[in-house]
Amino acid sequence: MPVITFANTKGGAGKTTAVLLLATELARLGFRVSVLDADPQHWITRWYENSEGALGRRLNVVPYVTMSTIDRQLAEEKARADFVLIDLPGSRSSLLAKAVGHADYVLIPVQGSAMDAQGGANVIELLQYLEDKADIRIRHSVVLTRVNSMVTTRAMNAVKDLLAARRVHLLETPIIERSAFRDIFGCGGTLYSMDAKRVSNLDKAQENARVLALEVLQQVPRSVPAAVPGLRDVA
Numbered sequence: 024m025p026v027i028t029f030a031n032t033k034g035g036a037g038k039t040t041a042v043l044l045l046a047t048e049l050a051r052l053g054f055r056v057s058v059l060d061a062d063p064q065h066w067i068t069r070w071y072e073n074s075e076g077a078l079g080r081r082l083n084v085v086p087y088v089t090m091s092t093i094d095r096q097l098a099e100e101k102a103r104a105d106f107v108l109i110d111l112p113g114s115r116s117s118l119l120a121k122a123v124g125h126a127d128y129v130l131i132p133v134q135g136s137a138m139d140a141q142g143g144a145n146v147i148e149l150l151q152y153l154e155d156k157a158d159i160r161i162r163h164s165v166v167l168t169r170v171n172s173m174v175t176t177r178a179m180n181a182v183k184d185l186l187a188a189r190r191v192h193l194l195e196t197p198i199i200e201r202s203a204f205r206d207i208f209g210c211g212g213t214l215y216s217m218d219a220k221r222v223s224n225l226d227k228a229q230e231n232a233r234v235l236a237l238e239v240l241q242q243v244p245r246s247v248p249a250a251v252p253g254l255r256d257v258a
């Protein structure tokens with residue numbers, strides 16, 4: 024089943040946050056989702072240990088994914104999940120090349136900053152290399168992260184212009200800067216088990232994650248199994 028790899032060689036671009044939002048949202052929509060946690064900070068693994076039963080058996084997290092284990096772990100999870108999401112370290116590594124090479128779709132989280140854009144460009148260069156040298160074409164998109172809900176910054180516009188000039192696909196849905204997206208790692212559970220009285224704009228965070236997941240599903244259309252309960256209602 025399709026593999027979505029999240030990659031940006033710049034640390035802190037928002038990869039792990041994007042993986043968690045998408046994983047929990049896809050599981051909520053009824054898909055079986057596995058996350059391969061190759062981030063040395065193990066945030067998703069820790070979140071999962073704190074969130075027992077939050078999404079039943081629809082979500083599985085595989086901890087401690089390394090260069091020597093990824094092939095086996097990926098094969099196992101592909102066999103049982105509708106989507107496999109890979110969370111990578113924020114650096115150039117042979118693991119990055121492998122996880123990108125195995126992907127059906129690569130999502131590149133980029134904050135509105137030149138450094139993040141450069142980290143994203145490294146991933147796009149790798150994708151280009153695979154296409155030129157090995158004729159492997161992997162669909163990919165940039166997703167803007169930590170976007171201010173009130174203002175569009177000049178740096179953000181510069182990143183958008185750069186992507187358009189290079190004809191890199193940009194998801195229409197950005198990931199907005201929301202306290203819910205930070206707090207979820209501390210409190211565990213999902214955006215739907217958080218207390219709306221304690222987390223500001225929780226409803227907007229939920230809507231952001233939902234719309235993001237639906238847009239990603241459109242980008243990986245062949246992967247949508249026919250009989251996902253309720254999916255037609257939300258799409």
Ligand SMILES: Nc1ncnc2c1ncn2[C@@H]1O[C@H](COP(=O)(O)OP(=O)(O)OP(=O)(O)O)[C@@H](O)[C@H]1O
Binds near residue numbers: 037114
């Ligand atoms: N949309 C968001 N709203 C609020 N905080 C965010 C958002 N996205 C990321 N953050 C915060 O920014 C920091 C970096 O995010 P994250 O850990 O997701 O990045 P990363 O790319 O996985 O980093 P690394 O390369 O170190 O693995 C974290 O403290 C996270 O809580």
Ligand SMILES: [Mg+2]
Binds near residue numbers: 062064110113
């Ligand atoms: Mg991370």
